[in-house]
Amino acid sequence: MTDAPLTNDRQRTYTWADTAPALAALRTLSGLEFLRAIARGDLPPSPVGMTLGMEPLREEDFTEGRAVFRLKPQEFHYNPIGSVHGGVFATLLDSALACAIHTTLPAGVGYLTSFSFKPHAGECRPRRLKSVPFLFPAQKAAPSRQISS
Template structure:
């Protein structure tokens, strides 16, 4: 990372009307379309540079290349970025299990930060997996790792599910 460059970040995002059409898709179809680029990412993903790279039944994988705009005053990635990544992976893993028209919301998120992410950490990957699936509630776990597979953080999320009538 060249720290002598201008520090400017411009964020753009797609018209979220594309999400309305996606309501006809199952959660897995929707997230696979997002991973392919057929559906735009959520604006929060654009804001922090988070990319959905894979989705399967009960599992999602996201990646992010940390930059200094993610840093806190200790010059490490802010805990809020960890939380956003972990919540995205866990909650979207739940989304992959839902039928068309169903919605979900994270009810709680418990995170454990194990290692600082610094400028030289390189690309990081977060994987979310469903560990319990009920009709109206699901639990998923997420693991955040560096490119060598070193564990950086973990999380457990509980999600409320609203199914179509």
């Protein structure tokens, strides 16, 4: 390793809104109403969405049991070998799954998500800047009091 300073540093600045209005709305809005309110701009988007640079939510992407998230790959998503880091995919999958579940819940009811991702060899391809935006649809399949899949 060399002691020479790195050149061509990049910088990224972003902002996010106070989450208090969204947290308060959870008590009075169903999950579907809540997510559509975020998509309309009536409530602030999630800080993680701003951190990752997710595309703005669309109201039509939320129906009962279904949620869709989009993200265009950017250089700041890269891992050291120049493709999109797997943690970005995991975060988008978790967000889509959680919101698909949330669309089915009444006001004031919470949830946690846990998922297992086992890609097949043919599904693992590097994604780079010139890649098309990622689309992450999720559909809640099996409702349960304790587990949804």
